[in-house]
Amino acid sequence: MKSKPIVSILLAASLSLPITGCSKDPGQRINQQSVKPYSTANRHPKPVLLIVIDSLMDKPLREAIQNGRAPAMQFLLARGQFFPQMVSSFPTMSVTIDSTLLTGTYADRHRVPGLVWYSDREKRMIYYGNGFKEAFKINQPQVLVDAVYQLNQVQLSKETKTIHEELADQGKDSASINAIVFRGKTEHTLKIPRLAAYSKHVPEQMTITGPKWFSYAAFAQLDPVNNRRNVRLWKKYGMNDALSGQDAAFLIQQDKLPSVTIVYFPENDNTVHRKGTAYWGGIEKADKALQSMLNAYGSWERAVNEAVWIVMGDSAQSAVAKDRQAATVELKPLLNRYRIAKINQPVSADDQLVIASNERMAYIYALDAAVPLTDLAKLLQNEDKLDIIAMKDGQHVRVASGKSGKLFFYRPGGKDTDDYGQSWTLSGEPGLVDLTAAGNRITYGKYPDVLARLYGAVHSHEGRYVVVTVKPGYELVGDSSPTHIGGGAHGSLHEQDSLVPLMISGTGTRPRTLRIVDIKDWILQLANGNSNQ
Structure with missing residues (x-):
């Protein structure tokens, strides 16, 4: 009887690996003006393979290549384009x-x-899986349902179509392999791993919608070999690079590669969290999985001639100091004049605040209408390790910073334009977000695309809340939230968390801007042959 919740906890903790998530040359800044996409029609578009390597960063990638530990990525770099700062x-x-x-x-x-x-x-509270300590205090069956079903079928807005849905509307097939966000238009029945299904709170199966070709850890695989080889408990129930590479190789070998295939390599993230931002062992493992995909073509030259290969990171990580007391920032003591909800109990009518920590950023919710958000912001400003403190203020976003009495306000629309063609109205102290505005031109510093990205978070969901981040070297901690002392962490707006490499082979095109938000439109152009390949 006692083993049932333990098994659920192990499953959720295993699946939390990919869900829990940067180096550049000194002084180098992104030059968006140099990124000019092509637009020449092609009747026979190549299939697109998009490989996402969790927490892939420029500097360890270069070191892995220089040490001969990433031959597949070295090959693609030598035959394509490379952008170190997306x-x-x-x-x-x-x-x-x-x-x-x-x-x-x-x-x-x-x-x-x-x-x-x-x-x-x-x-x-919504938890998609955030480490072992939290796992023992929260409703793990609900975490499993949230991470696998609710995230894709309920919480991801139906008003925004995914790339899989848009391709399906065009009569094109796509594939998702080990990606945690996968919503599409084809129904799939996911079988819950046998041990986890022993819990009466976990359904034996779930019906989800995804692309035609779908693979997700122990829940669904494409290559039958993976069910025997790569979905064991000690292999994170299939949430590993080997399964991702094997299932993608299977589609290639079976000549079933669709218009677009998204392949997720999760393991590098965990190694960087534990061993630090300079460690490249996870890149070596990801490269082996990438090699299996290239090998499926018979030759690597044939692979880049017959498909478009895109390899990218999702987020970077910044180094966390080795001294726990120095590295961690606790928000509760700063806000202890209010009643704060506890992680191991349902949120009650008596709770005034809820803190949701996401490593180096957090949402702080004022459940009590009598608690002004401006009061929370002032209390948070007593901690000088806090970097950006933001909240809604009418049509504006209001920004403050730790140990600073200055304020910055902005809203979309206006006379000032940034490198991405976005217009804004600014007032107050723009130095709080390290931007300059001169001649109606906005230039970003250490917080790339900060205005749009921060606006997105501040308006991302219902409720009254403050958004807060910490400076590099530090990490926010809450009730049993994971810490990465001496390792790496992410979550913030800072460039150390935000800039990732992008390598492209098999096409002479690139996205409209060097931002992940513009990858989708570019891939749809590739899939439709509306680009010069």
């Missing part, structure tokens, strides 16, 4: 980033705010 979404956590990747929108439209958040509509 901008991620915000929060820089995998569920939000992947929702942006699939929908081509930020969180204000796709409505997936983060790994951990509070649903004002459901009056409960």
Whole structure:
């Protein structure tokens, strides 16, 4: 009897690996003006293979290649284009980033705010899996249902179509392999792993919608070999690079590769969290899985001639200091004048605040209408390790920072335009978000595309809340939230969390801008032959 919740906890903890989510040359900045896409029609478009490597970063990637540990990525780089600084979404956590990747929108439209958040509509916390400590304190069957079903079928906005849905509307097939956001138009029945299904709170199966070709850890595989080889408990129930590479190779070998295939390599994220931002062992493992895909063509040259290959990171990580006391920032003591909900109990009518920590960012919710958000912001400003403190203020976003009395306000629309063609109205101190505005031109500093990304988070879901991030080197901690002392963490708007590499082979095109939010439109152009390949 006692084993049932333990098994559910192990399953959810295993599946949390890909869900819990940067180096550049000093002084180098993104030059969006140099990115000019092509637009020449092609009647016979190549199939597109998009490989997402969790927490892939430029510097360890280069070191892995220099040490001969990433021959597949070295091969693709030598035969294509490389951009070391593509901008991620915000929060820089995998569920939000992947929702942006699939929908081509930020969180204000796709409505997936983060790994951990509070649903004002459901009056409960939403956890998609956030490590072992939290696992023992929260409703694990609900985490499983949220992460596998609710995320894709309910919480991801129906008003934004995914790339799989748009391709299906055009009569084109697509594939999703181990990606955590996958909504499409084909029904699939997922079989819950046998041990987890022993819990009376976990259904034996779930019906979801995804692309025609669908693979997701222990729940569904394409290659029968994977069911015997790569879905064991000690292999994260199939949420591993080997399964991803094998299922993609299976589609290639069976000549069933659709217009677009999205392949997710999850394991690098966990190794960087544990071993630090300079560690490239996870890249070596991902490269082996990528090699299996290239090998499926018979020769690597044939692979790049017959398909478009896109390899990218989703978010980066910044180093966390080795001293726990110095590295961690606790929000509760700053807000202890209010009653704060506890992680191991349902949110009650007496609770005034809820804190949802996402590593290096957090949402702080004021459930009590008598609690002003401006008061919460002032209390948070007593901590100088806090970086950006933001909230809605009418039509504006109001921004403050730790140990600073200055304020910055902005809203969409206006006379000032940024590198992405977005227009804004600004007032106050723009230095709080490290931007300059001169001659109606906005230039971003250490927070790339901060105005749009932060606006997305502040308007990402219902409720009254403050968005807060910490400076590099630090991590926010809550009730049993995971910490990565001496390792790496992400979540914030800072460039160290936000800039990821992009490599392209098999086409001379690239996205309209170097942002993950613009990848979807580019891939749809490739799939429709509306580009020069």
